[in-house]
Amino acid sequence: MKINTNGPAKAALIILAAASLAAALTGCKPKDDKEAKADAAGEVKTLFAVSTIKAARGELKDYLEFGGDVSAKTSVSALPDAAGKIAEVRVSVGDRVEKNQVLAYVDPSRPGMTYELSAVKAPVAGTVTAVNVVVGSMVSQQLAVATVSKIDALQVTMNVPERYVSKIKLGQNAELRFDAWPGTVFPAKVSEVSPVLDSSSRSMSVKLEPASNDGKIKAGMFARVKLITDTKTDIVILPESSVIARFGEDCVYTVSTDESGQSVARRQVVTPGIRVDDKIEILSGVKAGDEVVARGQTLLEEGSLLNVVSRLEPISGSENN
Secondary structure, eight states: OOOOOSTHHHHHHHHHHHHHHHHHHHHTOOOOHHHHHHHHHTOOOOEEEEEEEEOEEEEEEEEEEEEEEEEESOEEEEOOSSOEEEEEEOOOTTOEEOTTOEEEEEEOOBTTBOOOOEEEEOSSSEEEEEEOOOTTOEEOTTSOSEEEEOTTSEEEEEEEEGGGGGGOOTTOEEEEEOTTSTTOOEEEEEEEEEEEEETTTTEEEEEEEESOOOSOSOTTOEEEEEEEEEEEEEEEEEEGGGOEEETTEEEEEEEEEOTTSOEEEEEEEOEEEEEETTEEEEEESOOTTOEEEEESOTTOOTTOEEEEEEEEOOOOSGGGO
């Protein structure tokens, strides 16, 4: 059907088009200021789930770790006065002997010549830690028949690499650990420091003396040595993971509360001190008692809203080292 565009119909179409255009222009009018502010006030903000810890005062012990061997401080070989055949062995390993006590007899006789038995005597009082012969075996003046040691006085010998030599000194405290006694710590002190280094291994021999020996430590054991190089007391301590690097600075995020009672993150630049295991000394920037984000701080910024899901136990001191 053909539409007649002449006359009244044409006028009606023009009026309708004008009304549509007016309605479109009205719809494009911007909102007023009150509506824009209302949208900003109703904006949803991200809430970060974190774990926190309170900075605490305590003690940190910096240390070096080495391996060492336990031996008797006094250990002497008993040598025969004459070469010959062992005629009798009078002691066993573990026997307690006195100085000049007979350990064995050597028969120095030769074919066609008979001699009196020659006694092998203990050079010092102590405990027999080795018997190297049996009856009938041949010995010479250079072969030790037995070894006598003073096992009540033990020492731990270790080799310290050249780069750590400057940190070793007489009287230094140390802690010993042994596989035979898991979880037990034996205190010790540095008793001897070699004045020279081994030219082949570039290491220095160091000896330690256990503070006491109740029979648990035995000669021949392998010791794990923790040598204390620095001790700091009454310092502020935090987990090392709580300190992060931002814009070339070390910082932590402390927890504060805004007017509405919401927990908020505050960026705080800190000066770190020594690091021991997973703990760090804080020289400035945080004081004891401050609540610090220990986990979940990676994405935080100044003013981030926090949901504290857990509070960790404060680091109490040297017993955690």
